[in-house]
Amino acid sequence: xxxxxxxxxxxxxxxxxxxxxxxxxxxxxxxxxxxxxxxxxxxxxxxxxxxxxxxxxxxxxxxxxxxxxxxxxxxxxxxxxxxxxxxxxxxxxxxxxxxxxxxxxxxxxxxxxxxxxxxxxxxxxxxxxxxxxxxxxxxxxxxxxxxxxxxxxxxxxxxxxxxxxxxxxxxxxxxxxxxxxxxxxxxxxxxxxxxxxxxxxxxxxxxxxxxxxxxxxxxxxxxxxxxxxxxxxxxxxxxxxxxxxxxxxxxxxxxxxxxxxxxxxxxxxxxxxxxxxxxxxxxxxxxxxxxxxxxxxxxxxxxxxxxxxxxxxxxxxxxxxxxxxxxxxxxxxxxxxxxxxxxxxxxxxxxxxxxxxxxxxxxxxxxxxxx
Amino acid sequence: xxxxxxxxxxxxxxxxxxxxxxxxxxxxxxxxxxxxxxxxxxxxxxxxxxxxxxxxxxxxxxxxxxxxxxxxxxxxxxxxxxxxxxxxxxxxxxxxx
Numbered sequence: 001x002x003x004x005x006x007x008x009x010x011x012x013x014x015x016x017x018x019x020x021x022x023x024x025x026x027x028x029x030x031x032x033x034x035x036x037x038x039x040x041x042x043x044x045x046x047x048x049x050x051x052x053x054x055x056x057x058x059x060x061x062x063x064x065x066x067x068x069x070x071x072x073x074x075x076x077x078x079x080x081x082x083x084x085x086x087x088x089x090x091x092x093x094x095x096x097x098x099x100x101x102x103x104x105x106x107x108x109x110x111x112x113x114x115x116x117x118x119x120x121x122x123x124x125x126x127x128x129x130x131x132x133x134x135x136x137x138x139x140x141x142x143x144x145x146x147x148x149x150x151x152x153x154x155x156x157x158x159x160x161x162x163x164x165x166x167x168x169x170x171x172x173x174x175x176x177x178x179x180x181x182x183x184x185x186x187x188x189x190x191x192x193x194x195x196x197x198x199x200x201x202x203x204x205x206x207x208x209x210x211x212x213x214x215x216x217x218x219x220x221x222x223x224x225x226x227x228x229x230x231x232x233x234x235x236x237x238x239x240x241x242x243x244x245x246x247x248x249x250x251x252x253x254x255x256x257x258x259x260x261x262x263x264x265x266x267x268x269x270x271x272x273x274x275x276x277x278x279x280x281x282x283x284x285x286x287x288x289x290x291x292x293x294x295x296x297x298x299x300x301x302x303x304x305x306x307x308x309x310x311x312x313x314x315x316x317x318x319x320x321x322x323x324x325x326x327x328x329x330x331x332x333x334x335x336x337x338x339x340x341x342x343x344x345x346x347x348x349x350x351x352x353x354x355x356x357x358x359x360x361x362x363x364x365x366x367x368x369x370x371x
Numbered sequence: 372x373x374x375x376x377x378x379x380x381x382x383x384x385x386x387x388x389x390x391x392x393x394x395x396x397x398x399x400x401x402x403x404x405x406x407x408x409x410x411x412x413x414x415x416x417x418x419x420x421x422x423x424x425x426x427x428x429x430x431x432x433x434x435x436x437x438x439x440x441x442x443x444x445x446x447x448x449x450x451x452x453x454x455x456x457x458x459x460x461x462x463x464x465x466x467x468x
Contacts, residue, residue: 038451038454041450041451041454042451045449045450045451091457117420117421117457117458117460117461118420118421118422118461118462118463119420119421119422120400120402120421120422120463121421121461121463124463139420142375142419142424143419143420145405145422145424146402146405146419146420146421146422148405149402149404149405149422153404191375191417191419191424194375194417194424194425195424218437246427246428246431246434246435247375247417247425247427247431247435252407253405253406253407253424253425254407255405255406255407256405256407256424259404259405351450351453351454352450356450357450360450
């Protein structure tokens, strides 16, 4: 764990005191949820949980796009790869377990998998070969917009898109409505909201009667966001507060939104371990069928199902962790059978997965002397 | 994966709608197709997977850079530092003049 570094330790201490005071006023346990892997990284890395009062539980929800990519979606990529199609995808996706194989397993048995950092690189890759290239495209709306940009920009004929893109606002509704959920407020991720704008959460707040605070990624941004959120919980005030105005406006990035919805439509689908999320998946619209891998290829994932799934997977509690019901340390596999080198569940795969983050930094470090 | 990284626009290529962007001395090509506002040389943008997703208002630049400057000095195994480097790598290597 890296040393706690605040640009302004005095302000950090004041915020921590303010938070302690607010929690005393509330006088009971409070759980709030953030939905962003980068928030969890910052919370764990800077030891922020040691500054949170004991009765305040800051949970990481389904904020890791890699972790919520469902098993059948990975299977689609694996089937295509085994059929000799060249797959390009983000590096985090390689070890995510499918029903039988991950993409890394397929690669080990001879499939062609290219790791890319940007959709632009996928275009370059397709231009450099006559082979069919499929971009296994994952990520939330922020990343989906970049995929949309290559879709409308006359992509090479041998390039198609297997979209596993996901849209965050609908899953917040699902988590808020779970009967076991005790989440009383949400901390929304600054950079995703850069695209959608903070206004996207207004109807959510109206329906669910819980506050949403948009926060940045600096330790101070997060602390200030949590303070604001707990204040709203105390006052029973359900509204959207934007604490990250330097990157997020109310309207968001309008040209990007226009492009996102021109290329993608929302459909319901499963998020790994969470639930069926109505409108939670982004699929290419019919106008773009010619670049849709699902239209261009017959992808039959049932060919994989003759094999028994690994039995350890049944013990994995990633779903409960992402729903905020349990913590990684509640899992009997955590840091034993399940490690970043040999992940059982998707939360241990990605750098944004709760389990991998807790594996590296530890979940609740004792830094109380700093507070 | 959703952590965008700020960089300074040093050149704009109108034909391809790409910009050469400087990230702490590393120059990369960033696509301007989805940025929210017109960008000129000298502006700072937030880069995500090789695309500018926001023009950072002048008054917010110093504040925005602070976190990244801390992260850039971190050891490479650190997740956030790795994400920042990944985002910089996501922008394609600058085309030689």
